[in-house]
């Protein structure tokens with residue numbers, strides 16, 4: 001489902017004398033349906049960079065990044081947008097939303113392209129309830145929510161529809177024990193449906209519960 005071969009990525013800082021920062025080199029890994037691979041490696045090793053390469057925000061300098069049959073390192077932007085809409089979800093740590101859109105719609109939106117609006121909103125209500133977001137907040141924009149509430153809205157949005165590929169960037173980072181448990185159950189359910197998951201989990205217990213394997217991003221080139 002996800003197949004990386006010899007991926008490299010460096011950054012050129014044009015405003016700092018064109019300094020080159022090599023980050024990833026020789027990264028190869030594959031993640032099959034229903035599998036969860038945790039990205040490991042010290043701070044600065046390139047874990048978030050690799051997630052952004054797979055999501056298509058950063059262009060790899062070399063190698064191939066096959067995601068659900070498309071090579072992200074070579075695909076044109078429209079193909080990447082279509083892949084994100086149809087087959088991929090990315091739960092980042094931070095919520096980015098258009099101001100004034102109610103939480104219920106923020107969560108329901110990825111499903112609206114695939115299901116009737118009332119069905120999408122019903123699924124959003126169910127997930128928001130499961131993730132303990134109080135109902136009085138559903139009609140408000142999540143922009144003023146607490147860090148943990150925003151993270152749970154982001155998670156609800158990511159899990160609203162089944163997708164073959166999920167990218168999770170510290171999905172339990174700001175959560176209390178009960179919500180953390182809910183999120184880990186959501187990940188387990190997605191795996192059981194056949195979703196291939198790549199995640200960054202600094203929380204060792206979370207990692208032990210959901211990850212089938214760990215891949216050291218820094219050690220890949222060795």
Ligand SMILES: Nc1ncnc2c1ncn2[C@@H]1O[C@H](COP(=O)(O)OP(=O)(O)OP(=O)(O)O)[C@@H](O)[C@H]1O
Pocket residue numbers: 011021023041042043044045046047048049050
């Ligand atoms: N857009 C960018 N421009 C320049 N350098 C960048 C950019 N994004 C990341 N880097 C650099 O790439 C390196 C890896 O960063 P990255 O955030 O991927 O590490 P990480 O393994 O996720 O770290 P952490 O565990 O601390 O979050 C860092 O040295 C960082 O400064």
